[in-house]
Amino acid sequence: MIKPSNYQPPYTITPAIVNLVAEIGEIIGRYTVLAEQNLTPRLRRENRIRTIQASLAIENNTLTLEQVTAVIDGKRVLGHPREIQEVRNAFATYEAMEDWDASVEGDLLAAHELLMRGLVDETGRYRSGGVGIFRGEQLVHMAPPADRVPKLMADLLDWLENTNEHPLVASCIFHYEFEFIHPFADGNGRMGRLWQTLILRNWKPLLAYLPVETVIRDRQEDYYRVLAVADSQADATPFVEFMLGALRDAVREAVSTDHVGDQVTDQVAALIRAIGGGELSSNDLMQALGLSHRPTFRNNYLNPAMEDEWIERTQPDSPRSPTQRYRLTGKGQRWLQHHADE
Template sequence: MVCTISNSSGGNVTYQPPYTITPAIVNLVAEISETIGRYTVLAEQKLAPRLRRENRIRTIQASLAIENNTLTLEQVTAVIEGKRVLGHPREIQEVLNAFATYEAMEGWNTGVEEDLLAAHALLMRGLVDETGRYRSGGVGIFRGEQLVHMAPPADRVPKLMADLLEWLENTAEHPLVAGCIFHYEFEFIHPFADGNGRMGRLWQTLILRNWKPLLAYLPVETVIRNRQEDYYRVLAVADSQADATPFVEFMLGALRDAVAEAVSTDQVTDQVTDQVAALIQAIGSGELGSNDLMQALDLSHRPTFRNNYLNPALEGAWIERTQPASPRSPTQRYRLTAQGRRWLQHHADK
């Protein structure tokens, strides 16, 4: 909950969001910081420009998917590359806006209101009437038919946001913690008519990026997307307790897992077998059936193909079936997963 604390003489003292630094938060910050140290070294060595771009695209697709954008990762990639995509014009516009916004991110200051409003104007361009300015009316957050949060009245938003941005500019909290607190408080205020979720995640990424520049390319939104129900549940718990602590713990857990996944992905890039590597390279950016793959790999013995190539690649999540519900379909084909594409990209950049 957002509130202003007044002293006995009637003047306002410095705003302080409601939260507690728990042992769990301390431990998560320590764990994330240690892992980020390894991630930074690996990323400097291996995170080529095209892989950074892929991570950014994953971030954008996941953040928009949380807001019910139905475009797939492949479609989002195509939109950003300027290719023609069959999709709803609004969803395509959301992708173009998000990419432009994330690309412009490094020029903004997290504590400056003008930058926040400029980011919203770019992110929501052509999507809503009120862009780049705070909402003029009331807003509630619904899950289905149920109202789960009624945001503060519109006339309070400018003061609440000024207090929050001033706190962010001056807080001594670790950036990992400050980013989570800001994210929660921002969602509580819900300062815009639309785009609050994606703006909250964007600004937390900017806070992290200002601490460690490589974190601008950490796709934490993909972790949140996979835990979307928990994300909304913890927001509701924090609201009911008028305390950001549960949300801070949840978000730090998501950050820990995102960093760990990034480190793990880079560390395993050289650990696939020669057979799986050959299979990944044979599939490339396409979709191939078993017979085509065996021909591409110059194999004639089907058990060898399945035991040494296909099954290990499926079990390691390097490839996936195009018809997962019908694994034995005669028209079954195989394509790379996101992990498989990252492996292929990494080796192409060597």
Template sequence: MSQYLPPLTVTPRMLALVADISEQVGALTANREVALTPQLRRGNRIRTIQASLAIENNTLSVEQVTAVLEGKRVLGLPREIQEVRNAFATYEAMSGWLPERQTDLLAAHKLLMMGLIDDAGQFRQGGVGIYRGQRLLHMAPPASRLQPLMHDLLHWLGASDWHPLISSCVFHYEFEFIHPFADGNGRMGRLWQTLILSRWRPVLAYLPVESVICAQQETYYGALAAADQAGEATPFVEFMLQALRKALAEASETDQVTDQVTDQVARLLEVLKPGVALRANELMERLELSHRHTFRANYLKPALAAGLIEMTDPAAPRSPMQQYRRTSQ
């Protein structure tokens, strides 16, 4: 019996992107062996979760997601809060799973969708179509075909000698095409691609590529549709590789910015004494700054991202009464 092979045309653009990304990953791994602190890992994971859920219409902000995970009260829909808790638990458990193992895939879905759908952790029993408004974008294969399709896909993934950058993108597309679950297929596809990549290079477990996908959502869905039309994963693989390259470039930029703004963050901490909470305009006044964008980009955001300061009211991040204080670390 011939082994299943997902249809794909390897293009020069794909190969150029793989070479680019491999180089970026090497540089990031070298830079981050010391730099990727627990706070940065957690910050990146929160951005990943917030963006992946935002693609599925969850309205919670990064600040609200952070607050939920810290056990603070957040004004939000109970379902959205449950989605955040489930997603965080699932990403935290990711390192214990093998990408090619069906039992692990089902366990991940159970954790991700627990309390959100009745058949969490089980393949769907009925047919499913993907709609945008009234328009049918994709009719998934019937439920009777799921077991053989998923068996072939996971078996191929376990045996594949393709570069993990390409095989992870192909798996993501094929998984979305099959749409094996009643709900949660989008976030599962993105999670499983991250798992595959993290097995290749552990630093990629904390790369928030979902933030790039979220910002390019229409292009993401367009690439899925183009791959459907082409009858092969090629357009989607090219899209995902450029998203990975962009996410890596942003991560590298963050590393450089973190080095450059150390002095500014140190100055911010000087004027924000332990036990004191101040509003943004009060901090700007003490720092003798008049340009709000400069203050937010070079002082406030890096300090928040590094976990050195926090909001007093994370449930209302844009409140004019919002204050900031040092974290207790």
């Protein structure tokens, strides 16, 4: 056992961080009441599946929400065996989360072993070699040497156990420091997000079912950009502010869409059901809806669904791209879950 030091991660509590923590706390108060009334076992499970699909999508897993659900339900799915194994591992790991202590090294290693079983050789133990993080062919971060990892992780876990910071802030700092150390040969991104969820769950158990991963997936470029900014400044503050903003938006969305069923027109409801867990082009959608008149489709179906944020473009920066597709937002997915049996 490596003796930790009184390590202090580099960060500053800014006015933005203080305000975000206060805002999240206020929203969570409302979310807790609503969730206790409405978050049925089925919805808890569906939120967890969305979390898993989003976390793996960040790591380039191509399985859709429907395919991930089918894998977890034990059905046969046409897909790459590795991607199917990633889903099975992730579901088992998130289901085991309540038994773990976020500051215990043995639990961290056990989680990695479960999450990466059958995917990499080094599971449940720290990496034995050097590792760099690439975006395309560009090296964006060179992690510390492998022989330093055990001491760095001992220091970080000790800090987490003893810090007086608010759990919202501590979870973000841990997430950043974990990604900086990059302690494992593979799986560091999904482990960092899992462990932040565990820290938040230990503060408010309902947060185990809040799909923060979907917010990060939708802001993936910003997620990596802010990690790089924090690296260049040797300071976790930019990442903490970013993650708190993502958490706030996830909780706010959960609150604002708990009672939204009556606000959907019949046409938008049909569009939401047509998309389901997939990504469809406008032509595919018109065909699924039995429509041939494009202005009717745009004015009565597509535009209202976009304006009220039930759906989103897969390529928001290129609205007229010939490969443009549409998918449900978190709000749209929740509506579909609530009305699945209708």
